Amino acid sequence: MKRLIFLGPPGAGKGTQAIKLAEGAAIAHISTGDILRAAVAAQTPLGKQADDYMSRGDLVPDELVLGLVKERLSEADAQNGWILDGFPRNAAQAEALDELLASIEQSADRTVNFEVPDDVLVGRLLQRGRKDDTEEVIRHRLGVYREQTAPLIAFYQSKGKLASIDGNTEVDQVATSLQALLK
Numbered sequence: 062m063k064r065l066i067f068l069g070p071p072g073a074g075k076g077t078q079a080i081k082l083a084e085g086a087a088i089a090h091i092s093t094g095d096i097l098r099a100a101v102a103a104q105t106p107l108g109k110q111a112d113d114y115m116s117r118g119d120l121v122p123d124e125l126v127l128g129l130v131k132e133r134l135s136e137a138d139a140q141n142g143w144i145l146d147g148f149p150r151n152a153a154q155a156e157a158l159d160e161l162l163a164s165i166e167q168s169a170d171r172t173v174n175f176e177v178p179d180d181v182l183v184g185r186l187l188q189r190g191r192k193d194d195t196e197e198v199i200r201h202r203l204g205v206y207r208e209q210t211a212p213l214i215a216f217y218q219s220k221g222k223l224a225s226i227d228g229n230t231e232v233d234q235v236a237t238s239l240q241a242l243l244k
């Protein structure tokens with residue numbers, strides 16, 4: 062069984078690799094962004110609460126995101142394993158996730174950190190062509206990542222569960238490296 066957490070800055074390829082690996086291993090790809098959008102669309106009780114925050118442009122509180130993650134981890138497709146993509150984003154969320162996993166008698170097998178130089182990330186994100194993907198905005202997001210999420214690398218390393226992978230290669234080469242890492 063595989064239970065994985067993917068870390069890495071925006072544009073590192075976490076989502077792309079999570080989708081490929083999840084399909085190949087028949088495990089759930091759990092993206093908190095997707096969970097939030099699905100819960101809002103389905104108008105679940107947690108989705109309605111999340112929508113209140115999102116419609117105001119506010120961040121959804123950690124407690125609410127954790128509730129959504131817990132719900133998602135209980136679904137049938139997550140019983141054989143899962144990949145958390147985009148969560149946790151900070152140390153408080155990582156500690157809360159550990160507590161949540163313990164409460165449902167699960168644990169993450171490994172945390173995979175995707176390493177890609179900032180200039181490459183900027184180039185990748187600019188190529189997406191989204192209107193909010195200007196170089197200034199992208200560099201700000203990378204700064205926020207370095208400040209809030211990068212400390213999780215040390216957090217998971219201290220638990221002996223961190224593996225780093227070079228995300229600055231071709232998609233198939235990253236997938237091959239990831240497969241080798243998980244054997």
